[in-house]
Amino acid sequence: MHIIAIVNQKGGCGKTTTAINLSATLGQQNARVLLIDMDPQGHASLGLGVAGAELAGLYELLKGEYRLDEVIQSGVTRGVDLIPGNISLAAAEHLLAERPDRDRQLAQHLATLEGRYDCVVLDCPPALGLLSVNALRAADRVVIPVEPSLYSLDGIERLRETIHLLASQYDIQPSVTLLANMFDVRTRIARNMFEMLESLPTDLCATRIRNSVRVREAACHGAPLTDHAPRAPVTGDFRELAEELLGSMLQRVRSEKAQAIEMQPDNPPAARKVDETHNLKEVVFRFDNTKFKRVQIAGEFNNWIPDDKDVETEIRDGSVQKKLRVSPGGYEYRLVIDGVWQQDPANPEATPNNMGEYNSLINV
Ligand SMILES: Nc1ncnc2c1ncn2[C@@H]1O[C@H](COP(=O)(O)OP(=O)(O)O)[C@@H](O)[C@H]1O
Ligand SMILES: [Mg+2]
Missing domain, CATH: 3.40.50.300 (P-loop containing nucleotide triphosphate hydrolases)
Structure with a gap:
């Protein structure tokens, strides 16, 4: 440090x-x-x-x-x-x-x-x-x-x-x-x-x-x-x-950052909320059958640090799940797919960011 x-x-x-x-x-x-x-x-x-x-x-x-x-x-x-x-x-x-x-x-x-x-x-x-x-x-x-x-x-x-x-x-x-x-x-x-x-x-x-x-x-x-x-x-x-x-x-x-997690998903990612405990909600992002090898998630919920320690990754039957627990509210996030920052292609909700691109939006 x-x-x-x-x-x-x-x-x-x-x-x-x-x-x-x-x-x-x-x-x-x-x-x-x-x-x-x-x-x-x-x-x-x-x-x-x-x-x-x-x-x-x-x-x-x-x-x-x-x-x-x-x-x-x-x-x-x-x-x-x-x-x-x-x-x-x-x-x-x-x-x-x-x-x-x-x-x-x-x-x-x-x-x-x-x-x-x-x-x-x-x-x-x-x-x-x-x-x-x-x-x-x-x-x-x-x-x-x-x-x-x-x-x-x-x-x-x-x-x-x-x-x-x-x-x-x-x-x-x-x-x-x-x-x-x-x-x-x-x-x-x-x-x-x-x-x-x-x-x-x-x-x-x-x-x-x-x-x-x-x-x-x-x-x-x-x-x-x-x-x-x-x-x-x-x-x-x-x-x-x-x-x-x-x-x-x-x-x-x-x-x-470049050492992202290896995966073989097929579908574009989807985000949805699942469970609630102690006021924190578990959010699961599921990536199925996608064309890319690695995906990370970065957003307001993890200080924009791709896959920081609070993001749990699970690889199961060719699909990848990213789980995190956040308090209810709206969050901006982006995906890092094979090292490239981008909006979530499966999520139509987005807002312009300072870089002239878009951040995806999720409401928990
Ligand atoms: N490179 C710069 N160009 C233009 N204005 C500057 C620059 N660096 C500092 N300033 C301005 O000068 C003033 C003093 O700067 P600041 O960073 O607050 O100094 P300090 O913390 O040393 O007191 C502020 O109004 C700041 O906006
Ligand atoms: Mg000062």
């Missing part, structure tokens, strides 16, 4: 933008992602359309009022769960200061999640207090977004010193990367700035995030760029960033 802290004590350099869009990009590529909003301003929550102020989040977890499972909001966008943040986090510095293991609190919680996520993304507050120190101690990667201004260079120096100090004090060695954000290739200041960043002793991402009005638009809509502007060039910048930072993890996820 990779833990990536997006850190910079300077506000407005793109921490939250990077945290949201890196998470959403990874989630869209089938990685299982947990985004943690560590800023009392709760912008990562708002930017994903989640009203952090009304929900228990990181502060309540750190305080011990809620368990980890109780503060995780599942599937805020495809593949991404969120621990919200809100103004009560302003009191977290004080709370943490009184703990004996005050810099390890977050790391201890995250250790219990091993195996559940491929990646945890930490959106840090604009201060180098105990919350950021907790993030730095938990992280194996640190990304420092920088916008092109001279003030940001000054801040980077202090941040580097802090990270260096923490690293020697605690014997940790996170990889630290600067990320040029709001980059406008047409302006000389941005080009000069990039050269200056390149000359620093800290690594610099080859990927640059361009300045784009789409970023602010998406934030206003409470949606990640993958939903708001899937084809915009800036969305592509975040895809490139994900590949640069986590290429090998994404490769592993892709090959896991």
Whole structure:
């Protein structure tokens, strides 16, 4: 499980933008992602359309009022769960200061999640207090977004010193990367700035995030760029960033996705509901006599992760059944047939999705 802290004590350099869009990009590529909003301003929550102020989040977890499972909001966008943040986090510095293991609190919680996520993304507050120190101690990667201004260079120096100090004090060695954000290739200041960043002793991402009005638009809509502007060039910048930072993890996820279940069904799939226990209903998708070899199912009921652990597959007499248990309601889903995402050919109920295609609909 990779833990990536997006850190910079300077506000407005793109921490939250990077945290949201890196998470959403990874989630869209089938990685299982947990985004943690560590800023009392709760912008990562708002930017994903989640009203952090009304929900228990990181502060309540750190305080011990809620368990980890109780503060995780599942599937805020495809593949991404969120621990919200809100103004009560302003009191977290004080709370943490009184703990004996005050810099390890977050790391201890995250250790219990091993195996559940491929990646945890930490959106840090604009201060180098105990919350950021907790993030730095938990992280194996640190990304420092920088916008092109001279003030940001000054801040980077202090941040580097802090990270260096923490690293020697605690014997940790996170990889630290600067990320040029709001980059406008047409302006000389941005080009000069990039050269200056390149000359620093800290690594610099080859990927640059361009300045784009789409970023602010998406934030206003409470949606990640993958939903708001899937084809915009800036969305592509975040895809490139994900590949640069986590290429090998994404490769592993892709090959896991490709290893679907062998089957010899003949008919197009059909979906129907069967049984009810404890408020959850069992849904059975049956695939008979189909022309394809492998089928997986991904939808709102399993966080869009094809055949995640809650989907039971049974192969019987040349037909394949996929069983899952969901609470009553309407769900969008798609099938992954021989590795290709598509709507269920046997289900006429469908709704357009953000990719210009269709998701099938099931009412349970
Ligand atoms: N690449 C970009 N292009 C255009 N606007 C951006 C870009 N990155 C961030 N912004 C905008 O700049 C502002 C600050 O970004 P934000 O991610 O909230 O920074 P931070 O979390 O470091 O305070 C926000 O209004 C955001 O929409
Ligand atoms: Mg922020």
